[in-house]
Amino acid sequence: MSPTDAHTLLSLLRGAPFSAPYLGETIDWIRRSVRHEVEQAPFPLDLEDETLRRLEAYAGGTEPGAAELAQRLADVRHAVATVRHEHYTALVIGQSSRSPAARVSRGSDVLKLATAVGRARVTAGPTGAIVIAAGHSGSTVFRPITSESAHRLRNAARERKEESVRRAVAIRQLLAKHVRMADWSDPSTAGVVVDSPDETVSVSWWDSEPIGGPGPWDEGGVRPLCLALLSGRGYTVTLAADGSLSVSG
Structure with a gap:
């Protein structure tokens, strides 16, 4: 096995989740033991290859966690091959x-x-x-x-995100003239929130002390007013499943 492949396998194995929490320590202990033997060996040995051989031997035995380690080794090899x-x-x-x-x-x-x-x-x-x-x-x-396609797609995603942020700023400025906005400097704030968590803009209501039951957003006319204001400016607005407004250009 090439040093690169062995290094990749060990790196993935050390980062894999284990139901037996001690297996991570077991892998580190085996690696430290092999490192000591490699340093003391009278002839050159590859640390990664020797560590993998020792781990495979452990996985084939009856020591604690051997069966799970064997499964994870098979998962890692399958992932690298795929x-x-x-x-x-x-x-x-x-x-x-x-x-x-x-x-x-x-x-x-x-x-x-x-x-x-x-x-x-x-x-x-x-x-x-x-x-x-x-x-x-x-x-x-x-x-x-290809790498070129990946670069192009990442650039396009970044541009969409930047446009979403600009849209959120414009929407926040528009709504602030007509409705109460949440003031994050006030721990007891309540009001409209404009957010852009991904490539869309979301308009919703936040109340740090909800009264329970319908509030200004649902029955007080705030949501219909926001919808009318946004539609009037040419935005495409849809009602999300959670009651918020999803806004696109």
Whole structure:
């Protein structure tokens, strides 16, 4: 095994989640022991290769945590064999490939995810695509892309985010002239909140001391007023499932 592959395997293994908390310490202990032996050996030895051999021997035995370590070693090897590209687009199944929600993921991050979820939930698809099942929440498809495409998509995402921030500032200035805005310097504040958590702008109501039941946002006319103000300025406004307003240009 090449030093690079051995280093990658060990790095992923050390970062993998274990149900037996002592396995992380066991791996470190084996690595320290091997390092000492490598330094004392009369002939050259590769630290990573020797550590992997020792870990595989441990996993094949009956020591505490051996079975789980064997499973994690298999997960790591499967992840390294499956994730072969430096960049991917990540899409939740059911989303359009043109959706702004598509994001660029580094191959190193996909490696860590594939290791964490285990080989049973990682499937290699055609053309290098990878499907990672996420239990009841659906699956994510990682499609390989070139470095140039990854750079272009990241730039586009950054531009969309910057536009979202500018839109949030304009919306905040517009609404502040007509409705009460939340004042974050006041611990007992209540009012309209404008936020841009991703590439959209959300308008909602915040009350640090909710009265319980419908308030100004739901039945006091604040939400319809905000909707009318935003629509009048040409924004596209939709009502989100949580009652907030989602605003796009």
